[in-house]
Amino acid sequence: MNYRHAFHAGNFADVVKHAILTRIILHLQKKDAAFRVIDTHAGTGRYNLQGNEAIRGGEWHGGIGRVLMHSFPSDVATLLAPYRDAIKSFNPDGALKTYPGSPLLVRHLLRPQDRLIACELETGAAQSLARLLHRDPIAKAIAIDGWTALNAYIPPKEKRGLVLIDPPYEERGELKRLADALATAHRKWSTGTFVAWYPIKETREIIDFVKLLEKHKIADTLRIELIRSSIDDGKLRGTGLIIINPPWTLADEAKVMLPALGKVFWPDDKATTIITPVYAT
Numbered sequence: 068m069n070y071r072h073a074f075h076a077g078n079f080a081d082v083v084k085h086a087i088l089t090r091i092i093l094h095l096q097k098k099d100a101a102f103r104v105i106d107t108h109a110g111t112g113r114y115n116l117q118g119n120e121a122i123r124g125g126e127w128h129g130g131i132g133r134v135l136m137h138s139f140p141s142d143v144a145t146l147l148a149p150y151r152d153a154i155k156s157f158n159p160d161g162a163l164k165t166y167p168g169s170p171l172l173v174r175h176l177l178r179p180q181d182r183l184i185a186c187e188l189e190t191g192a193a194q195s196l197a198r199l200l201h202r203d204p205i206a207k208a209i210a211i212d213g214w215t216a217l218n219a220y221i222p223p224k225e226k227r228g229l230v231l232i233d234p235p236y237e238e239r240g241e242l243k244r245l246a247d248a249l250a251t252a253h254r255k256w257s258t259g260t261f262v263a264w265y266p267i268k269e270t271r272e273i274i275d276f277v278k279l280l281e282k283h284k285i286a287d288t289l290r291i292e293l294i295r296s297s298i299d300d301g302k303l304r305g306t307g308l309i310i311i312n313p314p315w316t317l318a319d320e321a322k323v324m325l326p327a328l329g330k331v332f333w334p335d336d337k338a339t340t341i342i343t344p345v346y347a348t
Contacts, residue, residue, distance in 0.1 A: 071271075076124075077132070082131055083306050083308070089176065092318065096178065108186070109185035112167070112199045117161060139327055143327040153176065160228075174203070184207055184209060218301055221256040222259060229259065230252065232262065242265060242273075249263060280309065285311055286313050287313070287344075288344065289317065291308045291344070325342065
């Protein structure tokens with residue numbers, strides 16, 4: 068596996084993904100009943116922003132580095148506060164040195180009755196993740212292929228929760244694989260929330276992906292994208308999320324957060340937001 072998230076940890080795509088993920092978990096917490104989070108491609112769990120890879124990538128400076136320092140309007144600040152507070156909790160001395168991957172962010176937000184299954188197959192990342200979650204009473208690291216895990220652990224016994232799908236996108240055809248996998252998983256657990264992240268480089272590829280999703284006719288599916296207007300060819304232009312069974316408040320929350328984040332990420336450029344149903348019954 069050539070992909071190393073440490074180069075990209077804390078970049079604009081991570082911020083959008085994790086801010087939305089935080090809002091969904093907070094919504095799940097509105098009921099006392101336990102829920103389970105299944106992270107299919109969990110990574111190492113924690114990233115050193117002062118390590119060689121993060122220094123070479125440097126992408127966090129334009130992502131979480133800006134978001135933590137920025138003074139947002141009150142409505143945006145309120146929605147981002149739980150996410151920003153979580154990041155600060157991993158950096159107690161005030162200096163931004165650590166960025167939590169999705170499993171550690173989720174673990175930070177869970178209540179005692181909730182559970183986390185964090186899946187990772189790549190040996191080095193799986194070992195790091197296992198060390199972080201060793202003997203944790205509510206979180207478990209499992210060395211398993213993420214695509215296998217997507218169906219292996221659903222539906223959970225709690226019957227509530229979400230599945231986060233965040234593959235490395237190293238191989239051709241992974242967006243088609245994602246669309247098909249989401250349809251299969253939804254048939255198995257129709258009431259679960261599924262959150263799938265995808266990178267945006269080529270517009271045509273995303274259009275084809277959305278058309279595939281439309282053909283599957285998965286009920287109550289939300290598409291969220293933040294896209295930079297101008298960028299060099301081949302670079303990451305934007306970030307996208309497909310969310311099946313989103314909280315009813317999420318679309319409106321995203322409409323508040325994403326335009327404000329776009330201005331922070333790219334102050335000298337324009338950003339486009341897409342927040343729309345893919346297929347709604």
